Amino acid sequence: MTPTHLPGPLLAVNADAGAVAARPLDAAEIRADFPILGRAVRGGRPLVYLDSGATSHKPRQVLDAERDFYTIHNSAAHRGAHLLGEEATDAYEAARARVAAFIGAPSNEIVFTKSATEALNLVAYAMSNAATAGPQAARFRVGPGDEILVTELEHHANLVPWQQLCERSGATLRWFGVTPDGRVDLSDAGTLITDRTRLVAVTHQSNVTGAVPPVAEIAAMAHARGALVVADGAQSVPHRPVDVTTLGADFLAFSSHKMLGPSGIGVLWGRRELLEAMPPFITGGSMIEVVRMEGSTFLPPPERFEAGVPAAAQATGLAAACDYLDALGMENVAAHEEELTAHALKSLGAIEGVRILGPLTTEDRGGAVSFTIDGVHPHDVGQLLDELGIAVRADHHCAWPLHRALGVQASARATFYVYNTHDEVEALAEGVRQTQRFFASA
Amino acid sequence: MEVESLYQEIILDHYRHPHNKGLREPYDAEVHHVNPLCGDEVTLRVAVKDAGGEPAVADVSYDSLGCSISQASASVMTEAVIGKSVREAMDISAAFLELMQSRGAAEPDEDLLGDAVAFEGVSKYPARVKCALLGWMAWKDAVSQALDGLATQAVSGPANREQT
Numbered sequence: 001m002t003p004t005h006l007p008g009p010l011l012a013v014n015a016d017a018g019a020v021a022a023r024p025l026d027a028a029e030i031r032a033d034f035p036i037l038g039r040a041v042r043g044g045r046p047l048v049y050l051d052s053g054a055t056s057h058k059p060r061q062v063l064d065a066e067r068d069f070y071t072i073h074n075s076a077a078h079r080g081a082h083l084l085g086e087e088a089t090d091a092y093e094a095a096r097a098r099v100a101a102f103i104g105a106p107s108n109e110i111v112f113t114k115s116a117t118e119a120l121n122l123v124a125y126a127m128s129n130a131a132t133a134g135p136q137a138a139r140f141r142v143g144p145g146d147e148i149l150v151t152e153l154e155h156h157a158n159l160v161p162w163q164q165l166c167e168r169s170g171a172t173l174r175w176f177g178v179t180p181d182g183r184v185d186l187s188d189a190g191t192l193i194t195d196r197t198r199l200v201a202v203t204h205q206s207n208v209t210g211a212v213p214p215v216a217e218i219a220a221m222a223h224a225r226g227a228l229v230v231a232d233g234a235q236s237v238p239h240r241p242v243d244v245t246t247l248g249a250d251f252l253a254f255s256s257h258k259m260l261g262p263s264g265i266g267v268l269w270g271r272r273e274l275l276e277a278m279p280p281f282i283t284g285g286s287m288i289e290v291v292r293m294e295g296s297t298f299l300p301p302p303e304r305f306e307a308g309v310p311a312a313a314q315a316t317g318l319a320a321a322c323d324y325l326d327a328l329g330m331e332n333v334a335a336h337e338e339e340l341t342a343h344a345l346k347s348l349g350a351i352e353g354v355r356i357l358g359p360l361t362t363e364d365r366g367g368a369v370s371f372t373i374d375g376v377h378p379h380d381v382g383q384l385l386d387e388l389g390i391a392v393r394a395d396h397h398c399a400w401p402l403h404r405a406l407g408v409q410a411s412a413r414a415t416f417y418v419y420n421t422h423d424e425v426e427a428l429a430e431g432v433r434q435t436q437r438f439f440a441s442a
Numbered sequence: 443m444e445v446e447s448l449y450q451e452i453i454l455d456h457y458r459h460p461h462n463k464g465l466r467e468p469y470d471a472e473v474h475h476v477n478p479l480c481g482d483e484v485t486l487r488v489a490v491k492d493a494g495g496e497p498a499v500a501d502v503s504y505d506s507l508g509c510s511i512s513q514a515s516a517s518v519m520t521e522a523v524i525g526k527s528v529r530e531a532m533d534i535s536a537a538f539l540e541l542m543q544s545r546g547a548a549e550p551d552e553d554l555l556g557d558a559v560a561f562e563g564v565s566k567y568p569a570r571v572k573c574a575l576l577g578w579m580a581w582k583d584a585v586s587q588a589l590d591g592l593a594t595q596a597v598s599g600p601a602n603r604e605q606t
Contacts, residue, residue, distance in 0.1 A: 377508065378480070378509075379508075379509035379573065380509050380510050380511075383448065383570070384445060387445040394480070395480040395481070396481050400481060409480075409507055410480050410481050410482075438449075439510075
């Protein structure tokens with residue numbers, strides 16, 4: 001059975017969205033679906049939430065879907081000799097199919113994890129575990145002389161697991177540098193991607209500069225050398241159409257909570273033949289075939305990678321988030337964010353003393369606008385904006401090497417989503433000017 | 443603005459004109475502390491001396507990168523502890539920590555804390571407490587190391603302080 005939540009009026013109105021031409025989103029109508037956007041923050045001011053890159057808010061359709069699961073079907077999926085167990089299993093597997101459809105994948109290529117971070121770690125640890133797994137896992141083995149290639153733009157979640165894999169296995173970590181405008185510097189791709197390269201891990205959209213690297217192009221070069229390719233889709237899947245049949249990569253990681261869904265669940269998409277050959281990462285209940293005291297055998301994917309009682313309520317909420325986004329149309333979502341990003345680049349870029357980290361146009365660029373203000377530390381920028389009700393992130397955004405490469409200690413970052421408006425972009429620009437005045441006169 | 447309780451004039455003044463900034467010699471211990479969230483960092487040196495049979499803080503100097511709160515706090519800390527006995531300085535440090543953890547509900551002892559009472563507003567912003575504590579925690583670490591060094595010297599003879 002499918003989740004029992006009912007689509008709201010917006011979904012009914014836009015049920016045929018997602019077609020060819022981008023249509024403007026009605027942000028006011030969308031905002032009505034997000035209860036939290038109605039609350040007041042410091043000083044009774046309205047909330048201007050520009051931190052969806054860290055986590056998005058949830059529409060009532062998602063909240064209702066999760067509540068319905070707990071209210072009506074709650075049980076442990078894939079266990080239990082009872083009706084509720086069947087319903088929970090159906091809801092969980094229906095959610096898998098829904099998420100698969102969202103990115104153009106077959107259902108059995110979707111592995112639910114607890115987060116995008118865990119999804120990336122799953123691949124890294126499966127590669128470690130390949131050392132002692134059978135011959136079918138040979139293509140995942142890495143050791144001395146092998147190289148893992150990443151980029152200097154990566155979020156720590158797509159960097160540290162690969163550093164650690166190299167430490168465990170004796171492989172060498174190499175990386176693409178960053179250009180002054182915050183893109184992946186591919187000028188030395190010819191020398192970096194070699195027959196020693198076993199895996200290339202690259203962001204599908206930078207969470208700091210918004211840069212969108214040519215993942216398909218990088219993947220083609222990597223595949224020509226027999227390397228695997230992992231894309232970090234945490235900032236792409238929520239914001240624009242992503243189709244794994246044209247992605248180029250072999251694996252794609254993303255998280256629910258950044259795409260209007262609940263926290264506590266993430267996704268690893270992987271090519272079927274690779275998932276089939278890959279050894280497990282986390283082991284335990286649900287993922288075994290036969291267990292004897294002497295040893296165990298494992299289920300095929302995706303179950304092989306989903307030990308423990310599944311997060312069925314969260315999966316149900318994520319499926320509702322996919323419904324919500326598809327009803328808006330991901331092309332329309334992308335177009336809306338592109339407009340807001342262009343507006344922000346123009347408004348912030350026009351303020352003297354503001355430096356934008358990342359490309360100054362929306363070409364191959366998503367909606368993360370990170371910036372610094374001369375003479376004011378980003379943490380102080382964030383504090384002053386918060387005083388005005390404007391929520392931004394202000395630190396290194398889990399991308400410390402990227403900040404170092406761009407010659408800054410930290411930055412403030414505004415990120416946009418379906419519910420953000422042009423008025424909010426203006427509020428940000430005005431907040432930045434007020435911040436400058438506060439620290440200039442203080 | 444409410445935020446003015448955070449950015450007291452005295453804090454902004456220390457931020458613009460930090461005291462005791464710039465690493466100095468001699469010193470007995472040097473530490474490097476980082477706030478892993480935002481990357482703020484401080485390198486801090488402490489020199490200790492004997493003051494009538496009791497260890498005292500002879501000097502504190504530092505170099506740092508960070509926000510107004512962390513910079514001002516380090517500056518105020520040096521003013522509060524230099525010249526005090528280690529015992530007195532530890533009391534001040536403990537009082538400052540207590541103030542920071544008070545969520546705005548403390549009644550700080552101005553005689554003990556001096557300019558550091560200006561940070562009372564910071565305690566209402568939990569995300570900024572780590573900024574305010576960065577320099578103080580570095581000082582506490584460094585002074586402990588310096589005292590350990592003194593204890594070792596007492597057994598094995600004086601070391602060359604310039605090379606510490």
